[in-house]
Amino acid sequence: MSDRTASYEGVLDAARQIAPAAVRTPLIESPALNARVGGRVLLKAETLQVSGAFKFRGAYNRISRLSAAERASGVVAYSSGNHAQGVAAAARMMGARALIVMPSDSPAIKIEGVKALGGEVRLYDRWTESREEIGAEVARERGSVLVPPFDDPYVIEGQGTTALELLDQADGPIDQLICCCSGGGLMAGINLVLEARSPQTKSWAVEPEAYDDTARSLAAGERTGHPAGPPSICDALQTPMPGVLTFPINRRILSGALSISDNEAAGAVAYAFRVLKLVVEPGGAAALAAVLADKIETRDRTTAVILSGGNIDPGLFAEIIEGRFEAAPRQGAAA
Amino acid sequence: MSDRTASYEGVLDAARQIAPAAVRTPLIESPALNARVGGRVLLKAETLQVSGAFKFRGAYNRISRLSAAERASGVVAYSSGNHAQGVAAAARMMGARALIVMPSDSPAIKIEGVKALGGEVRLYDRWTESREEIGAEVARERGSVLVPPFDDPYVIEGQGTTALELLDQADGPIDQLICCCSGGGLMAGINLVLEARSPQTKSWAVEPEAYDDTARSLAAGERTGHPAGPPSICDALQTPMPGVLTFPINRRILSGALSISDNEAAGAVAYAFRVLKLVVEPGGAAALAAVLADKIETRDRTTAVILSGGNIDPGLFAEIIEGRFEAAPRQGAAA
Numbered sequence: 001m002s003d004r005t006a007s008y009e010g011v012l013d014a015a016r017q018i019a020p021a022a023v024r025t026p027l028i029e030s031p032a033l034n035a036r037v038g039g040r041v042l043l044k045a046e047t048l049q050v051s052g053a054f055k056f057r058g059a060y061n062r063i064s065r066l067s068a069a070e071r072a073s074g075v076v077a078y079s080s081g082n083h084a085q086g087v088a089a090a091a092r093m094m095g096a097r098a099l100i101v102m103p104s105d106s107p108a109i110k111i112e113g114v115k116a117l118g119g120e121v122r123l124y125d126r127w128t129e130s131r132e133e134i135g136a137e138v139a140r141e142r143g144s145v146l147v148p149p150f151d152d153p154y155v156i157e158g159q160g161t162t163a164l165e166l167l168d169q170a171d172g173p174i175d176q177l178i179c180c181c182s183g184g185g186l187m188a189g190i191n192l193v194l195e196a197r198s199p200q201t202k203s204w205a206v207e208p209e210a211y212d213d214t215a216r217s218l219a220a221g222e223r224t225g226h227p228a229g230p231p232s233i234c235d236a237l238q239t240p241m242p243g244v245l246t247f248p249i250n251r252r253i254l255s256g257a258l259s260i261s262d263n264e265a266a267g268a269v270a271y272a273f274r275v276l277k278l279v280v281e282p283g284g285a286a287a288l289a290a291v292l293a294d295k296i297e298t299r300d301r302t303t304a305v306i307l308s309g310g311n312i313d314p315g316l317f318a319e320i321i322e323g324r325f326e327a328a329p330r331q332g333a334a335a
Numbered sequence: 336m337s338d339r340t341a342s343y344e345g346v347l348d349a350a351r352q353i354a355p356a357a358v359r360t361p362l363i364e365s366p367a368l369n370a371r372v373g374g375r376v377l378l379k380a381e382t383l384q385v386s387g388a389f390k391f392r393g394a395y396n397r398i399s400r401l402s403a404a405e406r407a408s409g410v411v412a413y414s415s416g417n418h419a420q421g422v423a424a425a426a427r428m429m430g431a432r433a434l435i436v437m438p439s440d441s442p443a444i445k446i447e448g449v450k451a452l453g454g455e456v457r458l459y460d461r462w463t464e465s466r467e468e469i470g471a472e473v474a475r476e477r478g479s480v481l482v483p484p485f486d487d488p489y490v491i492e493g494q495g496t497t498a499l500e501l502l503d504q505a506d507g508p509i510d511q512l513i514c515c516c517s518g519g520g521l522m523a524g525i526n527l528v529l530e531a532r533s534p535q536t537k538s539w540a541v542e543p544e545a546y547d548d549t550a551r552s553l554a555a556g557e558r559t560g561h562p563a564g565p566p567s568i569c570d571a572l573q574t575p576m577p578g579v580l581t582f583p584i585n586r587r588i589l590s591g592a593l594s595i596s597d598n599e600a601a602g603a604v605a606y607a608f609r610v611l612k613l614v615v616e617p618g619g620a621a622a623l624a625a626v627l628a629d630k631i632e633t634r635d636r637t638t639a640v641i642l643s644g645g646n647i648d649p650g651l652f653a654e655i656i657e658g659r660f661e662a663a664p665r666q667g668a669a670a
Contacts (some may be wrong), residue, residue, distance in 0.1 A: 026361030031385055047612040050366050109609070273652075274444070277382040277645035279612040310612035317608075318653035 006153040006245060008196035011160035011189060014061040018161060021060050021093055023049050025162075027169035032275050037291060038299040042174070044166045044306050047280055051113065053236075053309030054162055054186055055079075055086030055149075061158030062147050063090045071096040073143040078102070078131035080235050081110025082309045083149040088119030099144065101134045107235060107281075107313045126231075126238075150185030151243040160189025166304055167197055174201045177304040178296065180286040181205035181214050181257065182239040184246030186308060191253035201304075202255040204296060206286045208232040208262065214250065215257035217242050233262040233316075233327065236283030236309060258296060262327035264289040266320045269312070273321045282316075284309035341488040341580060343531035346495035346524060349396045353493060356395050356428055358384050360497075362504035367610050372626060373634040377509070379501045379641050382615055386448065388571075388644030389497055389521055390414075390421030390484075396493030397482050398425045406431040408478040413437070413466035415570050416445025417644045418484040423454030434479065436469045442570060442616075442648045461566075461573075485520030486578040495524025501639055502532055509536045512639040513631065515621040516540035516549045516592065517574040519581030521643060526588035536639075537590040539631060541621045543567040543597065549585065550592035552577050568597040568651075568662065571618030571644060593631060597662035599624040601655045604647070608656045617651075619644035 028043040046054035063075055074097035077087040084100040091098035098119040102111060103126035114121050124134055139146040148155060167174070177194065181187045187205050194201050205214050210229030217224045225241045232238055242250065265282040268289035272280040280288070287305045291298055319325040363378040381389035398410055409432035412422040419435040426433035433454040437446060438461035449456050459469055474481045483490060502509070512529065516522045522540050529536050540549050545564035552559045560576045567573055577585065600617040603624035607615040615623070622640045626633055654660040 021366075023364065023366065026363065028361065028383060029358065030383070031356075031358065048363060048365070052612055273614055273649070277387055277614040279608055279614060314608070314653075314656040314658075318649075318657055321649040322653055323649075 004153045006156040006188065006192060006249065008192045010153060010157035011164060011193055014057070014154070014157040015161045015164050017064055018057055018060050018158060021050065021090070022057055022161070024165055025049055027166060030276055040302040041291060041298065042166070042170055042302065042304045043276070044162060044304065045278065046162060046306060046308050047278060047284060047310030051085035051089040051117065052311045053082035053086065053284065054159055055082045056089055057161050058155035058158030058185060059083065059086035059147060060090040060093070062152060062154040063087065063094050063096065065154060066094070066096070066145060070145050073145065074098060075147050076101070076135055076138045076142070076144040077147045077149065078135040079149050080238065081106045081113070082236050082311060084119065085110060085113045085117060085311065087147050088114045088117035092118045099138055099142070101131050101138065105231065107311065107316070109313045110311050113311060150183030151245045153245065156185050156189045156246060158189070159186040160193050162186065162306065163190040163193035167193065170304070172302065174198060174304045175301040176202040176204060176296070178204045178206060178287040178290055179306040180237055180283055180308050181207055181250070182237040183243045184214065184250050185243065186306070187254070188246040188249040190306070191249055195253050203253060204255055205250065205257040206290045207257060207259050208234045208237050208265070208286070209259040211238055212257065212259050213239070213241050215259060217247060218251060218254065218257055223247050234265050234283035234286055236281065237286060258290045260286055260289040260293060260295065264293045266325045266327065268292055269317070269320045278307065279310045279312065279317070280307050281309050281312035339488045341491040341523065341527060341584065343527045345488060345492035346499060346528055349392070349489070349492040350496045350499050352399055353392055353395050353496060356385065357392055357496070359500055360384055362501060365611055375637040376626060376633065377501070377505055377637065377639045378611070379497060379639060380613060381497060381641060381643050382613060382619060382645030386420035386424040386452065387646045388417035388421065388619065389494055390417045391424055392496050393490035393493030393520060394418065394421035394482060395425040395428070397487060397489040398422065398429050398431065400489060401429070401431070401480060405480050408480065409433060410482050411436070411470055411473045411477070411479040412482045412484065413470040414484050415573065416441045416448070417571050417646060419454065420445060420448045420452060420646065422482050423449045423452035427453045434473055434477070436466050436473065440566065442646065442651070444648045445646050448646060485518030486580045488580065491520050491524045491581060493524070494521040495528050497521065497641065498525040498528035502528065505639070507637065509533060509639045510636040511537040511539060511631070513539045513541060513622040513625055514641040515572055515618055515643050516542055516585070517572040518578045519549065519585050520578065521641070522589070523581040523584040525641070526584055530588050538588060539590055540585065540592040541625045542592060542594050543569045543572050543600070543621070544594040546573055547592065547594050548574070548576050550594060552582060553586060553589065553592055558582050569600050569618035569621055571616065572621060593625045595621055595624045595628060595630065599628045601660045601662065603627050604652070604655045613642065614645045614647065614652070615642050616644050616647035
């Protein structure tokens with residue numbers, strides 16, 4: 001973690017840094033979705049980013065700034081999967097080894113994705129081990145640089161490039177922007193851009209209902225965790241607490257936080273398949289779920305929605321699109 | 336069918352006509368796909384078009400030119416599903432009733448899609464009845480205007496707008512363009528644009544191997560059918576013979592025709608799910624299948640690929656992405 005504060009200027013610099021490697025993802029509008037909500041919805045499809053999620057932006061922005069000596073010692077990261085793949089992809093482009101510490105219950109497609117990108121995987125138990133400690137230990141042992149999933153200025157600024165593109169691609173003002181929020185890196189990067197470029201746009205964070213630490217933290221005025229709960233279908237959004245660097249930014253700029261159930265997330269995944277023709281993972285569909293489940297007023301407004309990732313196991317995707325998915329505490333749930 | 340010849344100028348006019356209603360679909364590039372083929376692949380995602388396929392372009396271009404009296408008598412169309420939905424969507428926007436004659440073995444998602452768009456559905460047996468006769472009969476009975484799936488200048492010109500957008504969106508020259516081909520309306524519209532705007536781009540048609548009437552017709556120098564065969568997983572590409580208006584255009588401009596198996600189409604659908612994060616139906620993935628199955632040289636070239644539609648039943652999609660699909664003659668297959 002760096003002491004430097006993430007800034008809008010840093011996001012502009014990140015945009016130049018990642019331009020040769022990242023995908024400028026399309027901003028998609030669906031007349032069917034507009035008709036359903038009675039307003040305009042602009043979908044930023046980060047599902048189409050390198051490695052299937054926005055995470056590549058921050059990972060590349062961080063790793064591409066390492067010195068030759070640092071690259072030679074490799075990088076290490078802990079992640080439920082999307083950051084893992086982003087780091088593995090960026091490290092490979094930079095010729096650096098990557099070791100990724102992943103929960104043993106990560107979706108198989110994400111673990112395989114890291115390996116396919118040349119990353120080394122170390123699994124850990126999400127319920128009994130601390131990924132931060134394991135990551136720090138490996139970093140010490142190997143002399144590798146730790147690439148944090150959100151609490152790093154370069155990572156936050158890399159994620160913020162999503163909003164730079166979005167504002168450039170939109171053909172008019174945006175009333176509100178809705179984005180999933182876990183550690184808050186994407187949300188914070190986006191918020192820095194909105195504050196500087198589109199302060200009239202209200203921004204909202206979306207969390208799984210059992211992982212509502214951002215809502216609790218906003219209410220408390222300080223970083224606060226959530227009670228231990230069962231795993232969520234939104235595997236990418238299960239961080240215990242907002243970040244040290246991300247929360248002050250999000251607290252300053254967010255209009256508030258919304259929460260969605262696993263069934264609402266699954267409903268959004270199914271809608272994206274059936275109507276939008278996009279593959280979105282449950283956590284990546286959280287913001288869309290908030291819109292479809294009427295968690296926020298969209299009528300006669302222009303609403304930007306971030307589709308943050310599309311890495312979902314075929315088995316779960318099949319369950320959801322065939323209507324066989326039922327949200328329930330799953331095997332391995334902690335108390 | 337009109338005697339007027341479809342033209343590049345007609346495509347330009349169609350672009351103005353459909354602009355208020357159609358989606359300008361994104362041109363998508365995937366670094367993972369580029370790495371796999373050793374060249375650049377630009378994917379035109381007509382899966383994201385209104386009603387999930389390019390067909391809306393031609394249908395809207397035709398129906399929006401009807402007189403008030405013609406609109407009052409409604410429209411009729413025959414289609415395996417994507418044209419059906421395009422016509423239903425365009426007719427609803429114009430306030431016209433739409434009756435669609437569809438094969439009884441059409442994917443349920445396409446039949447339901449037509450009904451959801453307010454269309455009336457009449458099912459027929461693909462193997463014993465003539466859709467052309469049924470369509471003409473209904474048109475006579477009701478005084479409705481028949482909107483042909485491909486043999487109409489306005490329809491061909493509407494589909495051609497796909498290529499206008501593609502050339503505007505691409506950041507450099509395109510060496511070759513690959514597109515699925517059934518009746519040949521999309522292929523012909525695209526070819527008119529390439530001929531006028533990018534004559535150095537070679538264009539290739541792709542057909543299911545048992546429905547290779549365009550390849551046979553190119554070889555024979557005249558419109559030729561294919562032997563009766565089993566149904567293909569590419570339900571959208573099962574036309575018996577190239578069109579009267581489309582074939583002369585395609586014969587003049589095409590570099591040739593490629594064919595793919597049902598397993599290759601299914602492989603492309605699975606790849607689009609896993610890597611591209613796009614929902615593509617088998618027929619819509621035919622051009623991608625030709626690239627992935629090395630039916631054409633892509634190394635060190637820029638290849639445009641049309642993803643023509645994304646309307647696939649959840650059950651079949653689940654089978655394919657879970658690796659349970661096996662191509663075989665299916666129930667209801669004719670001799």
